[in-house]
Amino acid sequence: MRAYSFLTVLLWSSVFHGIHMMPSQRRTNKYSHSERITRLSENDGKTLHRTKRGWMWNQFFLLEEYTGPDTQYVGKLHTDQDKGDGNLKYILTGDGAGSLFIIDENTGDIHAAKKLDREEKSLYVLRAKAIDRKSGRQVEPESEFIIKIHDINDNEPKFTKDLYTASIPEMSGVGTSVIQVTATDADDANYGNSAKVVYSILQGQPYFSVDPETGIIKTALPDMSRENREQYQVVIQAKDMGGQMGGLSGTTTVNITLTDVNDNPPRFPQSTYQFSSPESAPPGTPLGRIKANDPDLGENAEIEYSISNGDGSDVFDIVTDKDTQEGIITVKKQLDFEKKILYTLRVEATNTHLDPRFLQLGPFKDTALVKISVEDIDEPPVFSRSSYLIEVDEDAKEGSIIGQVVAQDPDITKNTIKYSVDRHTDLDRIFNIYSGNGSLFISKPLDREETPWHNITVIATEINNPKQSSQIPVFIRILDINDHAPEFAKYYETFVCENAKAGQLIQTVSAVDKDEPPRGHKFFFELVPEFAVHPNFSIIDNKDNTAGIITRRNGYSRSKTSTYHLPIIIFDNDYPVQSSTGTLTIQVCACDSRGNMQSCNTEALLLPAGLSTGALIAILLCIIILLVLVVLFAALKRQRKKEPLIISKDDVRDNIVTYNDEGGGEEDTQAFDIGTLRNPEAREESKMRRDVLPETIFQIRRTAPLWENIDVQDFIHRRLKENDSDPAAPPYDSLATYAYEGNDSIANSLSSLESLATDGNQDYDYLSDWGPRFKKLADMYGGEESDRD
Secondary structure, eight states, rough: OOOOOOOOHHHHTTTEEEEESSSOEEEOOSSTTTTTEEEOOOEEEEEEOOOOOOOEEOOEEETTTTOSSOOEEEEEEEETTTTTSSSSEEEEEEETTTEEEEETTTTTTEEEESSOOOTTTTTEEEEEEEEEETTOOOEEEEEEEEEEEOOSSSOOOOEOSSSSEEHHHHHHOTTTTEOOOOOOOOEEETTTTTTTOOEEESTTTTEEEEEETTTTEEOOOSSSOOOOOOEEEEEEEEEEGOTTOOOOEEEEEEEEEEEEOOOOBBOOOOEEEEEEETTTTTTTTTTEEEBBOOOOOOOGEEEEEEEEEEEETTTEEEEEEEETTTTEEEOSOOOTTOOOOOEEEEEEEEEEEEEEEEGOOOOOEEEEEEEEEEEEEOOOOOOOOSSSEEEEETOOOTEEEEOOOOOEOOTEEEEEEEEEEETTTTTTEEEEEOOHHHHHEEOOOOOOOTEEEEEEEEEEESSOOTTTTTEEEEEEEEOOOOOOOESSSOOEEHHHHHHTTTTTTEEEEEEEOOOOOTTOOOOOEOOGGGGOOOOOEEEEEOSSSEEEEEEEESOOOTTTEEEEEEEEEEOOSSSSOOOEEEEEEEEEEOOTTTOOEEEETHHHHHHHTTHHHHHHHHHHHHHHHHHHHHHHHHHHHHHHHHSSSOOOOOOOOOOOOOOOOOOOOOOOHHHHHTTHHOOOSSOOOOOOSSSSSSSOOOOOOOOOOOOTOOOHHHHHHHHHHHHHHHHSSSSOOOOOOOOOOOOOOOOOOOOOGGGGGGGSSSGGGGGGGGGGHHHHHHHSSSHHHHHHH
């Protein structure tokens, strides 16, 4: 941590100055101590003093990642107005004030409360002011200053990518640049060597090297061949502190691929190829493929095949398949077995993209010999054309011949040909053909409007060899004749207002025709002769295939005539002329002053006071709502009539009452006197239980003693019966165990505890002779005095 001397700055109350730490001690006053400005007003003269004010602080640099036991001291704020009497209060605001930076409001000392990271924020701008504690007035205007964070080497260099990918042409010279890798260090580059990065190669030698300063990877070996090895993986290290000991480092991986160059010529794997072709093979038929091998890739392996010489260079051709780099030998002209049966070709394969740097490696082409033999076969019939187009009028009569197809056998035998129509292409059997000469004729009437084109297939088959057949498409176009009359283009809903004027256009009509005349459609409109002079409406032909309907009088009455029917004749201009009559229905409607239709319903005249549709719908909705309310009310009333099974609180329930009284144990002598069982002659006493406090003191019912000649078992059963039948018995659950073992044994008791009940006294004087251990027992049983006691 560096220590810097303080800097004093004089601030006017209305001006803010940015303060930076300076290395030397200095005190600045913008105005002298005795500067005074005097101004006289019109009322009286007053002398105004400009008071000198000044801030004073020092040290504005901190080290990042401070780990000391105490808070890091930043610096001290001080003003000339502070007399040391504690009347001033220093306040700090700005970046991190109160959280990162804490100020002692009495002394102005600033401390950093947390560790700071320069990489997160390297500069903090804060503002300070001094306030009089008594008056709350600022003695110094707010001033701004800066705290800078000094860097330490706490960040390792990081490459911009975790994985780089690069490529370089094979056979490149030594020192050829491949790629540049870049590593950045988040530390301050202006402070020490924390951000000075040096590059080195950890993996990839001896093929590649790296420039320690720029990070440029270069080739280190000459003539590296892609065909031998294509992929290389290089690991580069970046270390800060200039690569010195103790610096931090980071690594990255660079995958380098050697790209291909044309350094290998094509080579045929064999010198001679043989193929065969039937004489019927049409031009363009592929006969076979040959391929020259080239270990290069891409365009460097592209090969162009050609026929250099041979007696079949004008009969056959070879083309290059760009996808497989193969040469495809095809038929160029029609073959004839009777003329020539064997052809010889010399085929050459040449690289299309040559690299001048490697021409010295040899010629980049190769040749091979190709022999082609012609086979004699029975060929199918051949048509005179590749397809046929026939045109026929749609009114042609059934049985009319519309055209002919011709085929012949190309073989020397010249077998007879039979013609037929493929019925899969003429399911309706509209056309047929004479099998002997190939003449096509019509079997059913034609309709152009239904099917303007018919595409059928004609098959020619050799009579002597039915397997030899060929087929040809025949396209039949149906020519139009004028056999349809024009008609209205659509159904027109026409109305006329009751207040219409004469000469008013009420409707424009148009027509359509299914026919297609070569010169286009032309329609004419007129009224039927019976209505040529119609007293109500007239028609005007617009000469554009439309016509307008015009009123001929003023005013129409719905009450007299609500609907008019106007028949119109439509003509076309084709031959023969076709016409049709269409009837236009015109309704008389009520309209407003602007001619907008309001009502065309005649019933509205009879029911002027009737309800509108909206009102009827509203009434219907109200009725539905009332019905729903009635149903809900009935359901609620029915629900209330259902009484619960148990109304009172004393209803029957399954109650479980738990008594946790388990008795007092062995020390409980009040719960039951076991002595009563052992001594039936004992006096019966009624004792209250002391382990349970009953809620009510019950009157204990005394019973007569039953000890004479009563067995203990009978006694217990009687007492149980008495307690079960006693209504005053307390409802306590208690468990009493009676250790009843039956009647007395004939051997009497073996215990000495009942010796007092025997008739004769025993002599225990011999106990005194047993020694001091039995002295106590001898005193208890040994003498008569003890017995009396």
